[in-house]
Amino acid sequence: QAPLQESGPMVVNPSQTLSLTCTVSLAPIATSYYAWTWIRHSPGKGLEWMGVIRYDGQTFYSPSLKSRISISRDTSKNQFSLQLSSVTPDDTAMYYCAREVVAGLSKYDYWAQGTHVTVSS
Numbered sequence: 001q002a003p004l005q006e007s008g009p010m011v012v013n014p015s016q017t018l019s020l021t022c023t024v025s026l027a028p029i030a031t032s033y034y035a036w037t038w039i040r041h042s043p044g045k046g047l048e049w050m051g052v053i054r055y056d057g058q059t060f061y062s063p064s065l066k067s068r069i070s071i072s073r074d075t076s077k078n079q080f081s082l083q084l085s086s087v088t089p090d091d092t093a094m095y096y097c098a099r100e101v102v103a104g105l106s107k108y109d110y111w112a113q114g115t116h117v118t119v120s121s
Contacts (some may be wrong), residue, residue, distance in 0.1 A: 001025045004097050004112035012091075012119050018084040018117055022097030026110060027028045030055055033103035034062055038071060041114075042093035053080050054102065087119045 008020035022036065029036055040049040051061040053071045061069050065084070073080040078099040086093060095117055 001071075002112065003110045004099065006095065006097055006115045007116075008115060010116060011120060012087055013121050014088055014119055015086055018085045018087050018091060018119070019081065020095055020097070020115060020117070021079050022112060024078045024080070024099070026099065028075065029053075029080060030057075030075050030094075033101065035100040035102045036071075036073070037098045037100050037108070038064055039096045039098060040093040041096070044090075045093075050082070051060045052100065053057075089119045091117070092119045093117060097105045 001104040004061045005023045005024050006020055007023065012018045027061045032055050035052045035054045039047060041047045041049055044100050050061055050065055051059060053059045053068050053069050053073050068085045071080060094114045097112045098108045100106060100108050
């Protein structure tokens with residue numbers, strides 16, 4: 001089983017909400033000092049950090065997405081989720097979940113393989 005595995009629809013209609021879930025097969029997501037991140041990549045915008053939920057449940061979001069994004073977690077399932085509302089074709093991208101070690105020198109040590117999401121009617 002992959003350390004991080006994404007799931008969710010690959011096509012979303014414009015104005016709807018994009019929802020992705022990342023299932024973690026590593027340490028429990030509430031374990032210090034890990035942070036669970038959503039990052040996306042598109043040819044036009046490059047790599048974009050979207051937001052994170054830390055081991056203690058705190059969330060931080062990109063200012064450019066803050067009005068539309070929500071990241072939550074289910075510790076009983078060892079999952080964390082992304083919701084991005086009011087999507088447009090500009091939100092078409094490859095979406096990745098990743099684990100960041102936030103103690104000492106911060107680094108991303110595990111990435112999911114990515115899910116390509118297309119926003120189209």
